[in-house]
Amino acid sequence: MRKGFVLGVAALPLLAGxxxxxxxxxxxxxxxxxxxxTAxxxxxxxxxxxxxxxxKLRKQEAREGRERKKHEEACRKDPDNCGPYQGYRAGDPEGDED
Incomplete structure (x- = not known):
């Protein structure tokens, strides 16, 4: 019994090494x-x-589409006061408010 205990204790550093x-x-x-x-x-x-x-480009294009649709609806309601679309254009750096 004692030999087994001594061998176990002696082998512990080898096993845990x-x-x-x-x-x-x-x-x-x-x-x-x-x-x-972190990098x-x-x-x-x-x-x-x-x-x-x-x-970002898809959001800009969606915004331009909404504004063009509003412009077209306004032109259908009042064609006499309708001119070319002058609103927001996607990808236009001058008109980019975001």
Whole structure:
């Protein structure tokens, strides 16, 4: 009984050695991983930038469509006072209020 206990205690550092080494490695690499994650959160990838630009353009086009529809309805109601559309145009930097 005593031999088994002594062997178990003697083998414990060998069995736990891998765990301790892995934990030490994780502790050492943690700041590098944290810095990398922070950089990922702080920067915008090209994919994200393209997606955001597309979303903004779709919103602008929807706004232009709504305003053109209002203009056409006003022209149908009063054709004498109707001129060419002079409202908001999607992608026009001068007319962009957003």
């Amino acid at each position: 891998g765990c301790i080494a892995k934990t030490a490695f994780d502790v050492v690499t943690l700041p590098v991983k944290a810095a990398g994650q 990922d959160w702080a920067t915008t990838s090209q994919d994200e930038a393209d997606r955001n630009a597309g979303r």
